[in-house]
Amino acid sequence: MRAMETKASQSLRYFTTYTGVALPFRLVNPIEEAELANRNTFIRASFDESGALIAFDKIVYGEIELSHRYAYDENGTLVGAEIVMPEEEPVVLRFDGAAAVSET
Template identity: 50%
Template sequence: MSPRFFLSYTGVRLPLQLVEELPEAALRNRNTWFRAEYDAQGTLIRVEKIVYGEVEMTHRYTYDSELRLHEAIVTFADEEPQVMRFSEASA
């Protein structure tokens, strides 16, 4: 599936809730935007925050069989990835 592009996100829960989808042509006029990848079922599996053409942050998501968030791996620039696992009760 082709990536989709967004201006921002809302909320503080994971996975990120992306807002204001942008056409790819609009990215030339932006310094900051989000690139999102979805699986064949339309579930968000990866988000990258792009700042001045560089990846500043990456989120990778995996889900359980009920499509509840199972794991999020968050990486900021050159830092070590942070792995967050979610139990059924907190997902």
């Protein structure tokens, strides 16, 4: 399983927002790092060597407002997600092969 905390071979990219309700979220409207100085809100995202989204942080006025971390199996299927919002307990979700969700 590709872990939620894997740091090796990551690429960092930036986006204006995300869309959808299914996990992993779909990030839209890519922006260049040079454009961040003129933005109050943006998404900082990490992708693994296969191009899968493994983490993102929604940054609002310099503070992290929302974080997602994703884990995939060897076939690239989402098997886990950790969702963190400031001052709240993290939500950890596990997905089985039938897409059922359990919260821990």
